[in-house]
Amino acid sequence: MIKKTEVLITRSVILLFVILLSGCGFFGGLSKPGGSTDSAPNVTLDNRKIINATPKVEARSRGGNFTPYTVLGKTYRVMKTAKGYKERGGASWYGTKFHGRLTSNGERYNMYEMTAAHKSLPIPTYVSVKNLDNGREIIVRVNDRGPFHEGRIIDLSYAAASKIGMLKKGTARVEVVAIDPREWKKSKRQRKKDKVAAAKASAAALAAPKAVAATLDASADAVITAAIQRQYLQVAAFKSLEAAQALQNKLLDSLLALNESANVVIHPSDQGVYRVRIGPFASTVESLSIKNAAGLKSFGKMHSVYE
DSSP states (O other): OHHHHHHHHHHHHHHHHHHHHHHHHHHTTTSOSOOSOOOOOSOOOOGGGOOOOOOOOOOOOSSSOOSSEEETTEEEOOOSOOTTOEEEEEEEEEOTTTTTOBOTTSOBOOTTSOEEEOSSSOSSEEEEEEETTTOOEEEEEEEEOOOOSTTEEEEEEHHHHHHHTOTTTSOEEEEEEEOOHHHHHHHHHHHHHHHHHHHHHHHHHHOOSHHHHHHHHHHHHHHHHHHHOOEEEEEEEESOHHHHHHHHHHHHHHHHHTTOOOOEEEEEOTTSOEEEEEEEESSHHHHHHHHTOGGGGGGOOOEEEEO
16 A cells, blocks of 8 residues: 555656646746846847848747646637737847747747747747837747736847837837748749839939940849848858757857847758858948957858858
């Protein structure tokens, strides 16, 4: 009888341990209620250099999509699809307190990337967020759960909050709309065609002679191509996402020490290679300044890439 009781107690302890681990994996430590006060880093970002998240088709993450789940006595359900989602409410943001911690889907939170937390959208989901107080609009990728605060519908990364203009106040009234990556890509291609057509039409109108018009058409195409491409400094490439994230965090720390506000991003390829890059840069002068920085020499030779 004593042995049977001991077995039951042991099983109960194991079950409780598994539940606690599952809870930590689900919330990732980011949007869980309570804890010490969050803060911004000692770096002011240049909003012109902060690039929106690029919507792309992704499978649901293995982590972060468990449904239903309960926080502070309230139960939430993850949506089956983000299609048609549109909501208005409050937005908040998180910064240094959570930088480097795991999010609900197992990724590491990077306060300089355009990400967000949402209570019920599938992970990952791309959404547009419009600040109803100043009209600014951004695109972020939802990869975490939260905010579990009355009246708030989304938590933004530090970079996203900076770009949308809500850092000083801390919160903002926003409109959140889910993005269909396929439709977004079609729209982007059409916008590119419209820009090229407009540039060609403008060039042709300015030059009467056919020979001059042809030259201007070629120049207009080159200008559009250059404007669409973004310049980065590639530092390294890995087959391991963990290795890429480790280098990304080291680079961010080094840039902070140099008072540089450049972003560090990871670009995955279809071949399973994770490229760690600094940028994008608005000009070659900016990229050379980072490339020649003495405090970054330990990371090896960097080379410029364009996308």
